[in-house]
Amino acid sequence: MIEDSILTAARNLDVLFLFLGAVMIFSMHAGFAFLEVGSVRRKSQVNALNKIIFEWATSTIVYFVVGFPIAYGVKSFHFWQSADQLMATGSGEMMRFFLLLGFAACIPAIISGGVAERAKFWTNTLAGAVFVGLVYPFFEALTWGQIPLFGTGSWLENLTGYAFHDYAGSVVVHSMGGWLALPAVLILGPRRKRYGLDGTSAPIRVSSIPFLALGSWILCVGWFGFNVMSAGNLGGMSALVAINSLMAMVGGILAGMLISRNDAGFTHNGALAGLVAVCAGSDLYHPMAALFVGIVAGAVFVFGFHIVTEVLKIDDVLGVWPLHGLCGTWGGLAAGIFGQKFFGGMGGVSFVAQLIPVVSQILLSFTASALVYGVLKMTFGIRLTEQEELLGPDLAVHHVESQPEEAL
Amino acid sequence: MIEDSILTAARNLDVLFLFLGAVMIFSMHAGFAFLEVGSVRRKSQVNALNKIIFEWATSTIVYFVVGFPIAYGVKSFHFWQSADQLMATGSGEMMRFFLLLGFAACIPAIISGGVAERAKFWTNTLAGAVFVGLVYPFFEALTWGQIPLFGTGSWLENLTGYAFHDYAGSVVVHSMGGWLALPAVLILGPRRKRYGLDGTSAPIRVSSIPFLALGSWILCVGWFGFNVMSAGNLGGMSALVAINSLMAMVGGILAGMLISRNDAGFTHNGALAGLVAVCAGSDLYHPMAALFVGIVAGAVFVFGFHIVTEVLKIDDVLGVWPLHGLCGTWGGLAAGIFGQKFFGGMGGVSFVAQLIPVVSQILLSFTASALVYGVLKMTFGIRLTEQEELLGPDLAVHHVESQPEEAL
Amino acid sequence: MIEDSILTAARNLDVLFLFLGAVMIFSMHAGFAFLEVGSVRRKSQVNALNKIIFEWATSTIVYFVVGFPIAYGVKSFHFWQSADQLMATGSGEMMRFFLLLGFAACIPAIISGGVAERAKFWTNTLAGAVFVGLVYPFFEALTWGQIPLFGTGSWLENLTGYAFHDYAGSVVVHSMGGWLALPAVLILGPRRKRYGLDGTSAPIRVSSIPFLALGSWILCVGWFGFNVMSAGNLGGMSALVAINSLMAMVGGILAGMLISRNDAGFTHNGALAGLVAVCAGSDLYHPMAALFVGIVAGAVFVFGFHIVTEVLKIDDVLGVWPLHGLCGTWGGLAAGIFGQKFFGGMGGVSFVAQLIPVVSQILLSFTASALVYGVLKMTFGIRLTEQEELLGPDLAVHHVESQPEEAL
Amino acid sequence: MKMIEAIIQPDCLEPVKRELRKRDVSKMTVFHVKGCGKQMGYTESYRGQTHEVNLMQKVCIRVAVNDEFVRPVVDAIIEGARTGEIGDGKIFIQPLEECIRIRTGEEGSDAIG
Amino acid sequence: MKMIEAIIQPDCLEPVKRELRKRDVSKMTVFHVKGCGKQMGYTESYRGQTHEVNLMQKVCIRVAVNDEFVRPVVDAIIEGARTGEIGDGKIFIQPLEECIRIRTGEEGSDAIG
Amino acid sequence: MKMIEAIIQPDCLEPVKRELRKRDVSKMTVFHVKGCGKQMGYTESYRGQTHEVNLMQKVCIRVAVNDEFVRPVVDAIIEGARTGEIGDGKIFIQPLEECIRIRTGEEGSDAIG
Numbered sequence A, B, C: 001m002i003e004d005s006i007l008t009a010a011r012n013l014d015v016l017f018l019f020l021g022a023v024m025i026f027s028m029h030a031g032f033a034f035l036e037v038g039s040v041r042r043k044s045q046v047n048a049l050n051k052i053i054f055e056w057a058t059s060t061i062v063y064f065v066v067g068f069p070i071a072y073g074v075k076s077f078h079f080w081q082s083a084d085q086l087m088a089t090g091s092g093e094m095m096r097f098f099l100l101l102g103f104a105a106c107i108p109a110i111i112s113g114g115v116a117e118r119a120k121f122w123t124n125t126l127a128g129a130v131f132v133g134l135v136y137p138f139f140e141a142l143t144w145g146q147i148p149l150f151g152t153g154s155w156l157e158n159l160t161g162y163a164f165h166d167y168a169g170s171v172v173v174h175s176m177g178g179w180l181a182l183p184a185v186l187i188l189g190p191r192r193k194r195y196g197l198d199g200t201s202a203p204i205r206v207s208s209i210p211f212l213a214l215g216s217w218i219l220c221v222g223w224f225g226f227n228v229m230s231a232g233n234l235g236g237m238s239a240l241v242a243i244n245s246l247m248a249m250v251g252g253i254l255a256g257m258l259i260s261r262n263d264a265g266f267t268h269n270g271a272l273a274g275l276v277a278v279c280a281g282s283d284l285y286h287p288m289a290a291l292f293v294g295i296v297a298g299a300v301f302v303f304g305f306h307i308v309t310e311v312l313k314i315d316d317v318l319g320v321w322p323l324h325g326l327c328g329t330w331g332g333l334a335a336g337i338f339g340q341k342f343f344g345g346m347g348g349v350s351f352v353a354q355l356i357p358v359v360s361q362i363l364l365s366f367t368a369s370a371l372v373y374g375v376l377k378m379t380f381g382i383r384l385t386e387q388e389e390l391l392g393p394d395l396a397v398h399h400v401e402s403q404p405e406e407a408l
Numbered sequence D, E, F: 001m002k003m004i005e006a007i008i009q010p011d012c013l014e015p016v017k018r019e020l021r022k023r024d025v026s027k028m029t030v031f032h033v034k035g036c037g038k039q040m041g042y043t044e045s046y047r048g049q050t051h052e053v054n055l056m057q058k059v060c061i062r063v064a065v066n067d068e069f070v071r072p073v074v075d076a077i078i079e080g081a082r083t084g085e086i087g088d089g090k091i092f093i094q095p096l097e098e099c100i101r102i103r104t105g106e107e108g109s110d111a112i113g
């Protein structure tokens, strides 16, 4: 009897644990929203807000109906079961859905920052839904889910002796988000007047550092839920994950600030770069290694952003490809290096077992996005008209300015 | 011994559980504040902020001294006990007080949005205190507390076979808040120049969509504590509540956005409409039913707001009557419909057992508020002078503008 | 076996408990940032943001490498252990580090508000690092750590019969922060034109009440983690701490609002004053005593701020000395009074056992800060040039305005 | 040509625009200003420190017109902005020597409309 | 009648208002502007991209006066706004042909005060 | 002396400043305005209530110059601000009777530069 009640309590605790993680991750989406609000022009702020909240809604529906079943099958949690059946068998599973939805919904939230200020609202939402419903869950299934290609007990583990290790989604979530964004940004083209006809770069100033910083802070705080609650249950919780997340974030801040010589945008995004990179191996690293991984991520972001927007002249507004794509990729590979015992890590990883899935993911994401955005471009169109862009998406699409009272 | 330590641990866990809920609900009040900051004119922003934080303070005192005892009696928790007695017997009870205070304090926070920009600060605070101290706890006592009228083992249960089911306060908190606000808004009358003498409507533009959205996000995140921690203890926690809250919120977002054709105000308030409506039956619905309840709530809000402010010409600034009053009422009734097994729900509810308390609450709230605001109007006055309103409550009452540095 | 799994579960729960506290305290630093953003001029907003996040990063490194070992020794947690050793023995200890880092990092965050708008970025960061690495941990060691001077089983306990009681750091954290800030503010001198040559006071208007209020709300919410999770483990958690924190906060709000006649700055800082003061004895007071402690703290802040900035003509921008220094000191002493059984408290404290450490801390902090800022002034310089200050630190140091798009 | 400048209550911008449109004037430049006139100011205080503030929120409209349009524009502004209360504002008329349309380079009366 | 316009340092608005009041001038219109003059600008950079910015925050005061008030107003502004440092600003005086009080319809010198 | 005022597209401020600098004009005052001209407005709606808005974001540049500088300044503005699209804006030239440098008290043409 007492054993029973202990078991129930343990189950409840796991549900609570997942719940706290799910809510923390949900809160991060407010962070995505404000990071974008601050990083775009004032005429695109409402668009950022509406986009993030609405894509959360569409992601919920799509991931519930299609995505989650693709990734994990329909064994324990079908939505055609009645409520009492769901409660009887699927309590933990439902909460896990909520947590994992928070991951999945990052995909459109990441892309959003890249295509900001000029993408058509509805076709971009549609693209996001396709990714959350099909592309992301497919790779999720390969890594954490029901298709035994990269995860524990998979083909890769048989091949290399080690499964692909992506504890909290450097690759599955962030790298994928970034690499899905890249083709979108390329196909859309830069914002009006972002680059001159002669190729000169005319940077567009952001609207608000405080909102940008608010977004970054919300993301940083929620991220601890993202990483630590990735354990999936209280028993699996690891203090190391928390400390390593902290260290990598700190590394990203230091690098972002110092390399950019006090740039507020790079500093606050540097924190995120560190966190993106640490996800994969946060349960493996020695804290000092995590710090290093974060520092490198901060540097990757600063230089990456410069190269992307100034050298390659790709108008990735928030720098989501360097931030999530490159730092996520770096994080996936870093787990295979600094996760090794040689670097004071926990071991159980190999570089090759990281490299193969990382590269596969890049190919998959790039192709899928090129396809989806390509088709959408040819059919409905993916870009606001010149006139709409000039007016700004806030007025053109949402019929309101971000500070309506100020309008004369 | 081990059993003892397990029991202690379980008790501690319940206290932690309540604590997390209490803090999440407390944080929602920041959400109320910023929702109002964004939805009023700039000259009323400071007033919104001061009002919400100060009414939290007065609510704490009043609910501690009068309200909580009215609702739940003074058995386990008197404030004239010494600290060690409180600790010995009332640990859980104290934390429950904190959580339930968060509910109670929603009442003035809801009203605040309706009477914004023109209500006298002090008389409005006084009215709020009366509601938190007497009116709300009375209905709370009927439903969850010591007066056996609607709750488990009550007259109503004897009558209809089912107790009134209001899991997280669609009716007790939100509907009551909304219906208390309505007479206040009516008695106050519209803001200066809101409607022309000939009855034309001259909508007043809101100050800031980002602050409005920030408020909405804070509310949404905290709301998961509001609903899930309504369980009262870890053992009672239900994953279904979390998922249903999610689904209803999503339904509200979808409806708010699609019906209003991308209006940012309706979208971000739509999320809240869904959450208001789902509270009552969040532990009963099938997730798909919760989605539907949320969609309807979103629609109720959009159309309700239009009818109230444009057709009925009631200047309910934030639309708190449609948002909390109508959606709360809808939620109370919906629990009696979609909570049934027929709709895949958990059952144990009847429409009649919902209808009677819902209607009683409306009558109670409307009368109480008409009385309180009526008496206040005749005695101290409830409205700023014309000159004060023109200047704005920030300067007239709080002697400062929201951006003092900008002032010339 | 079952006992084992229970023990493991209990350990995990304690780690979770610390984690939740650590994250809540971490989130408070966003609160520090926005409180300062709102309370300075627009030309110093970016500086506030960069300062807080960067000092969090430097504090992490310094406290990890030097501070934490000074305070608690290197028994269970050395950073030269490998990750698996850390996991095996130091899981709880690592998380405790995260939580206590949140405390330590308050030191520069507090000072930041005093020296705002004119301190040199780099030397101020350096000073902060010295405090977090050496001064703070030293006093921490005396009170909670490895040097048996004030804590349980210490010289002081032998002397007076009671150990120094500072449950959540009114003295160790806040008073120290405030008293470290005072010499810095004095040595820096007031902002340009803050006081006329003839001694007239020309108050400088703050930029944004909404951001100030946002900062205050974030701090208030996180503070419940700060106080409640100071327990260190789930078993030690006390509902009384939560209620007393609530009550003192409410007291501070009431006093701040009523004494200042509706001043938004005093009201929102009053909440913080109450929370600063309650930390020390939050586990001891009767709720009504906590309310009183909070009311006094609110009053101390309002009058203290006036005296400091208007009478003594010390340009403490956010009033951190009255807020953290004076209210923290008051809190330390109040624990020795209202913690007594005579006032309905839990007892186990004496006024003398509070007074000695409180005074020692003041002497230590004041001297240390005078020394550090004195030396820095004579070497690298601690103040922006006149020209830089005129331009504002945002442009002079961080090369960007807080709303870059607005710049013409 | 004249440059007509009016300082009006923010609330009155809509009616003024409407009246102008009625008279076929649709070109104008508008911005927020603070004004100080007969209308009383107020006292501001923050953290116990008092400022006397006597600047009220106003809107400034500038319309460049050919001479024959001066009267209609002034009438339109008065029509739209007069509430009879203190603070209604002022209209200022200044000489305008030249007006050039940037897009085409047109000058003078042709450019104005 | 003249329209006097002064571009001054934001800090100097209070003293200028005080000096004007001393000379019985209390009507004015004020707004924020950015100015570029002898005063050096600064370099701004965000995410590694540099802008040269040479516009400093200034305040613009406009006072419409009858001719006999021109001197006192100019004096008041100089008194209040002169710090002797670069960036103190300029005063511009333009002709004003007509002034109308919207509330009463008064015109000319009567309307100005 | 003349006061030259130009209402231009916000995007064009940089090029205009560049052109002005080429012609040795570096003093100016700039502020945000909203303008309504040939350029179409748009419809705004919030919570179902529609406003017609026809004011577009513009920037106003004011440059006080001695007479011989009028042509170069006008040219510079046209050079920098002309895109050929509707909404490019206008230049207005008004007489300027006096200009005083606050710092030194200099008056007239000397003060302007």
Ligand SMILES: Nc1ncnc2c1ncn2[C@@H]1O[C@H](COP(=O)(O)OP(=O)(O)O)[C@@H](O)[C@H]1O
Residues within 6 Å of the ligand: D007, D034, D035, D036, D037, D038, D039, D056, D058, D085, D086, D087, D088, D089, D090, E027, E028, E029, E030, E062, E063, E064, E065, E101, E102, E103, E112, E113
């Ligand atoms: N002489 C003036 N010079 C500049 N602006 C003026 C002058 N007189 C009035 N104004 C502007 O007009 C606004 C309204 O003036 P006020 O005297 O309050 O209105 P009324 O004339 O209806 O009493 C003022 O706030 C100010 O901006």
Ligand SMILES: Nc1ncnc2c1ncn2[C@@H]1O[C@H](COP(=O)(O)OP(=O)(O)O)[C@@H](O)[C@H]1O
Residues within 6 Å of the ligand: E007, E034, E035, E036, E037, E038, E039, E056, E058, E085, E086, E087, E088, E089, E090, F027, F028, F029, F030, F062, F063, F064, F065, F101, F102, F103, F112, F113
């Ligand atoms: N010729 C001009 N045209 C327009 N505005 C001017 C002109 N000269 C100066 N200003 C305005 O006056 C402000 C102060 O001018 P500045 O030359 O810096 O001051 P000072 O004359 O004291 O050196 C400038 O920032 C600008 O706004």
Ligand SMILES: Nc1ncnc2c1ncn2[C@@H]1O[C@H](COP(=O)(O)OP(=O)(O)O)[C@@H](O)[C@H]1O
Residues within 6 Å of the ligand: D027, D028, D029, D030, D062, D063, D064, D065, D101, D102, D103, D112, D113, F007, F034, F035, F036, F037, F038, F039, F056, F058, F085, F086, F087, F088, F089, F090
């Ligand atoms: N008669 C006028 N009076 C005042 N401002 C004007 C006038 N005509 C144009 N403007 C200003 O110039 C801006 C551009 O005018 P617009 O007619 O749109 O450009 P274009 O002449 O190139 O078609 C307008 O938005 C307005 O601010």
